Amino acid sequence: RDGEHTPVEVKWTDAPLSKHAKHIRTFLQEYGTAKKGYVVCRTPNSVQLDENITAISWKDISKIF
Numbered sequence: 001r002d003g004e005h006t007p008v009e010v011k012w013t014d015a016p017l018s019k020h021a022k023h024i025r026t027f028l029q030e031y032g033t034a035k036k037g038y039v040v041c042r043t044p045n046s047v048q049l050d051e052n053i054t055a056i057s058w059k060d061i062s063k064i065f
Helices: 018-030 058-064
Strands: 008-010 037-041 047-050 053-057
Touching: 008 018, 008 058, 018 037, 018 047, 018 053, 037 058, 053 058
Parallel strands: 008 037, 037 053
Antiparallel strands: 047 053
């Protein structure tokens, strides 16, 4: 979007943990145009996994695009 990458990873979990964002962290380090990443899962509420990585419900995916 507008030259900025947004990494998204999908997990089946309803209790996201920081370890679920491993590959997003790598992506954010390697691509300077990526500022924020998301883990899309079955969590009922958004969970901040890292400074710039958030786990969100699959029902809220439209909010990131």
